[in-house]
Amino acid sequence: MTETFVPPLLPKSFGGGVDPVSRAAAERRKEEWNAAVESVKAQSFWIETGKRFLRNRTGVVAAAIVVALALSAIFAPLISPYDPLIGQPVDRLKDIGTPGHILGTDEQGRDMLSRILFGGRLSLLAGFVPTVAAAVIGTLIGVIAGMVRGVVGTVLMRFMDMLYAFPAILLAIAVGSALGPGLTNTIIAVTIVYIPPVARVAQSSTRRVVVQEFIEAARLSGASRARIAWSQILPNVLNDIIVYASGLVGVAMIIAASLSFLGLGSAPPAPEWGYMLNSLRGELFTTPLVTIVPGFFIFLTSVAFNLASDALREAMDSRL
Amino acid sequence: MLRLIIRRILMAVPILIGVSIIVFLLMSVVPGDPEAGLVPDDATPAERQAIRHQLGLDQPLPIRYFHWAVSALHGDLGYSTLRRREVSDLLQQAWGNTFVLAAVSAIFGIALGLLLGYLAGTRRGKVVDRVVSIFSLGGLSIPSFFLAILLLGVLSGQLRLFPSGGATFDEGWGVAIQSLVLPVLSGAMITMAITARVTRAAIVDVFSADFVETLRAKGLTEFGVRMHVLRNAISPVLTTSGVQIGALLGGSVLVETIFRWPGMGLLLYTAISTRDLEVVQGTTLVIALTFVVINLVVDLVQAAIDPRVRGAVS
Numbered sequence: 001m002t003e004t005f006v007p008p009l010l011p012k013s014f015g016g017g018v019d020p021v022s023r024a025a026a027e028r029r030k031e032e033w034n035a036a037v038e039s040v041k042a043q044s045f046w047i048e049t050g051k052r053f054l055r056n057r058t059g060v061v062a063a064a065i066v067v068a069l070a071l072s073a074i075f076a077p078l079i080s081p082y083d084p085l086i087g088q089p090v091d092r093l094k095d096i097g098t099p100g101h102i103l104g105t106d107e108q109g110r111d112m113l114s115r116i117l118f119g120g121r122l123s124l125l126a127g128f129v130p131t132v133a134a135a136v137i138g139t140l141i142g143v144i145a146g147m148v149r150g151v152v153g154t155v156l157m158r159f160m161d162m163l164y165a166f167p168a169i170l171l172a173i174a175v176g177s178a179l180g181p182g183l184t185n186t187i188i189a190v191t192i193v194y195i196p197p198v199a200r201v202a203q204s205s206t207r208r209v210v211v212q213e214f215i216e217a218a219r220l221s222g223a224s225r226a227r228i229a230w231s232q233i234l235p236n237v238l239n240d241i242i243v244y245a246s247g248l249v250g251v252a253m254i255i256a257a258s259l260s261f262l263g264l265g266s267a268p269p270a271p272e273w274g275y276m277l278n279s280l281r282g283e284l285f286t287t288p289l290v291t292i293v294p295g296f297f298i299f300l301t302s303v304a305f306n307l308a309s310d311a312l313r314e315a316m317d318s319r320l
Numbered sequence: 321m322l323r324l325i326i327r328r329i330l331m332a333v334p335i336l337i338g339v340s341i342i343v344f345l346l347m348s349v350v351p352g353d354p355e356a357g358l359v360p361d362d363a364t365p366a367e368r369q370a371i372r373h374q375l376g377l378d379q380p381l382p383i384r385y386f387h388w389a390v391s392a393l394h395g396d397l398g399y400s401t402l403r404r405r406e407v408s409d410l411l412q413q414a415w416g417n418t419f420v421l422a423a424v425s426a427i428f429g430i431a432l433g434l435l436l437g438y439l440a441g442t443r444r445g446k447v448v449d450r451v452v453s454i455f456s457l458g459g460l461s462i463p464s465f466f467l468a469i470l471l472l473g474v475l476s477g478q479l480r481l482f483p484s485g486g487a488t489f490d491e492g493w494g495v496a497i498q499s500l501v502l503p504v505l506s507g508a509m510i511t512m513a514i515t516a517r518v519t520r521a522a523i524v525d526v527f528s529a530d531f532v533e534t535l536r537a538k539g540l541t542e543f544g545v546r547m548h549v550l551r552n553a554i555s556p557v558l559t560t561s562g563v564q565i566g567a568l569l570g571g572s573v574l575v576e577t578i579f580r581w582p583g584m585g586l587l588l589y590t591a592i593s594t595r596d597l598e599v600v601q602g603t604t605l606v607i608a609l610t611f612v613v614i615n616l617v618v619d620l621v622q623a624a625i626d627p628r629v630r631g632a633v634s
Binding site for chain 2: 166175178263
């Protein structure tokens with residue numbers, strides 16, 4: 001017999017008995033039940049969301065750009081024409097379109113295309129990792145604070161309020177300058193910046209869910225708090241968090257780029273886009289087009305993430 | 321209303337204390353010995369210990385925080401050995417310059433954002449709406465430092481319209497206003513974008529409310545209806561404006577650095593790159609405190625003009 005999905009709080013047995021008639025009836029009930037479950041699964045929330053997302057042309061294009069950027073970053077060592085760290089000083093500051101250097105060369109004669117490709121790895125990591133990390137930690141804090149009233153919840157949220165009392169970029173700069181430069185420290189800094197807002201979203205969603213009757217039912221059925229949090233609350237607050245967090249990736253990337261622009265991010269000579277933009281800043285009036293290349297890629301990636309996130313929000317919002 | 325004001329101010333106190341604790345803790349985890357610059361390389365451990373004792377660095381953290389907070393309350397934020405100036409002196413000058421830049425950017429960004437959001441919200445689905453939504457998406461996605469460099473390249477480099485560096489009001493109003501243009505444009509773009517988005521959403525939301533139907537039914541002109549809608553849509557815009565000003569204060573680090581505008585952002589950037597910890601600490605604290613106070617003011621203004629907010633709080 002194949003295992004079918006049975007929601008945990010529903011009976012696994014469908015009645016039955018000794019006589020063939022009632023056994024057949026039970027079997028029929030079971031089949032009907034499974035069919036119902038299957039049909040619900042077929043139009044499950046995520047499949048519907050996916051369908052709606054695919055119907056949004058802007059969202060699909062944006063998602064395609066994100067995927068293309070991710071692939072080019074992953075395969076950077078294979079497709080880069082040059083070493084991103086070694087330059088030919090004779091070839092310094094070649095303009096865009098120079099044969100052999102499509103995107104030109106930087107102030108040390110390093111190939112810009114190769115540096116952009118490798119830099120994409122740092123920027124995408126700095127956009128994704130903090131968002132995911134903050135989503136996990138912030139959700140944990142928010143759900144706990146939303147479920148546990150009293151001292152624990154209040155203390156947690158007041159602490160979040162204190163972190164939230166800093167302008168985002170300032171907090172990132174302060175944490176970044178305390179920890180010192182480096183990609184890992186940038187990621188930690190941006191994560192710390194994002195935990196409070198995610199925790200707020202998670203907390204307010206949790207408080208909306210926690211008063212509903214099915215939570216009461218779960219509690220009466222003897223489920224522990226942890227189990228209620230995991231199997232009842234989390235699935236119901238996850239949508240809000242996913243929608244919110246997806247909008248953070250682009251900004252995370254910009255904050256990380258800002259940090260390395262200020263010399264607090266990935267240490268040179270790593271080809272981080274923000275750092276590249278800053279070190280090319282002095283050449284703005286000699287080779288303006290080469291100078292703006294790294295900035296353009298930060299902008300492009302951030303637009304793509306924001307559009308994809310908007311499309312995702314629309315696709316998830318139109319629930320019935 | 322008075323009770324509300326007092327209540328809000330009292331609620332801000334623990335936040336202020338928390339902010340100062342976080343700033344203090346962040347600067348005390350900075351790797352390296354704070355006294356390293358003050359002792360010669362061949363100092364004996366005993367001499368080092370003496371200096372540490374003199375600076376109070378051998379005290380436990382809570383006591384050090386207490387001393388630091390008490391002197392901060394007296395306006396003493398330490399002494400920058402690198403610049404040979406009191407940190408509070410440095411900050412006093414810089415605060416004014418940042419205030420001017422942030423205030424002008426906020427007014428410009430919020431006013432333009434309101435206008436664009438209003439136009440888009442009242443002409444939903446039309447060309448204006450689309451243009452505004454593309455424009456605000458761009459403004460939301462462009463890093464301020466990249467926009468600053470673009471503006472520098474085009475308006476200052478190619479067209480030579482504006483100076484590339486910051487001149488303050490000490491050098492005369494004309495020059496100062498000219499050199500304000502580019503920093504304001506680069507800083508205010510994101511404010512404008514977010515304000516436009518929020519305004520549009522709020523206007524669309526309010527237009528679908530029942531009272532609009534009533535206003536129309538009683539024969540009010542379309543202009544009159546729109547004024548009512550705008551008044552009701554202003555609250556969510558105000559809510560974000562506090563955060564917006566915070567973003568401008570934080571973002572000033574980037575914008576001021578690029579345009580060499582001598583405000584707190586440039587001060588912080590220089591202090592970070594020269595590892596001038598006292599200044600980093602003082603500047604971070606002052607920017608964060610300014611932000612808390614601005615949010616408090618925004619809250620109160622909102623309560624003053626919107627009875628719904630007032631009711632929800634008290």
